[in-house]
Amino acid sequence: MPSLDDLRKRITSVKSTQKITKAMKMVAAAKLRKAQENAEKGRPYSEKMNNVILNLSKSITDKENAPKLLVGTGEEKVHLCIVLTADRGLCGGFNTNIIKKAKSYFEKIISENKTLKIITVGSKGYDQLKRQYKSYIVENISFKESKNINYFDADKVGKIIIEKFEKNEFDVCAIFYNKFKNVITQIPQEQQIVPLNEDKDDKDDSNNDNDYEFEPDEDEILSNLLPKNISTQIFKAMLENSASEQGSRMTAMDNATRNAGELVDRLTIEYNRSRQAAITKELIEIISGAESL
């Protein structure tokens, strides 16, 4: 049985924790709105980029000589995985979910005897992965200093990927991030960016009559466009990720605040009961003392 003093201390400490989680929730909510706005603003660019590439790749008939970034190196031996996580914790299952998704992919690669290379973006991902996969991590990038997500940062990551590709350091490249569905749901995503996965293009075969004029020719445009597309995809993932992070943190902190409230209620009842018990005990002592006189 904890003493009254202990209980009082517990209550104060839980209350101050609650204050912190409440404040963090508010901050996350404000940041979320901005991140969401940014994610929405960034969508047209990546969508248009995808469209252009789709139209271009349709018009390429000579698949053999197509740029390797589009069709791949023809092998699938070395996999490069880009794991995008947050730089901060206290955001519920946000980082863990990405890592979980990535780990199951890693296991698959390793069990198939393929070579695995990992680039982590964001310090939390590195912290969680370095224990188990230290030897596979080739690079660890963090943008702690930049306040906002900007294209410049994404471009840096994109350039690293291109550079590695040109040196033939990998065959397949996949990125892992959380897709923002709504405030409470974020879906961990695995997306292959090299070679480009054409999964949706069968739908609109009807409008194949867009005979585009290309200036200069298709190949040259594609080889210029594909590196840009990688940066764009990374940027999109970063935007989705930051919205997800804030959403996830908001829900986590909301839960924490509610739990702290429940805990305070329970502790207060316990405190009042034991206070009452002490008073009753004292009264009984006084009365029985008076009676024995």
Added chain:
Amino acid sequence: MSNLFNIDIVNPEQSFLSKDNVFEVVIPAVEGEIGILKDHIPIISFLKPGIIRVFSESEEQNFYVEDGIVEFKDNTLSVLTSSIFDLKNADKNFVSESISSAEAELSKDNIDDQKRFLLNHKVEVLKSISIN
């Protein structure tokens, strides 16, 4: 019959400009400037450093771009670029910085002809901006 079409200029962060009342746009494509009017055939091209001129009914707007991709289809011109600014509110410092960084790049030995051409061109365009 109206002779107007749509233009969308987007950069990675946001939609930069969206208009539905332009009648001519001149873009600095890699192989020379292209003027685009309504019902141009579908075209995909990419940009070299230069000035995009947008003529709408009421006004004329000029933007400096460094690179990007243009697509024209169904009377909508989409411009995707990561570096663009309106000439009206051009930042003098930024312009002169860009000039000097491009010149520094030019003085290196290991650049190929195409890159040299693009850089020279960039310097030229930027200088013409800074004079005005």
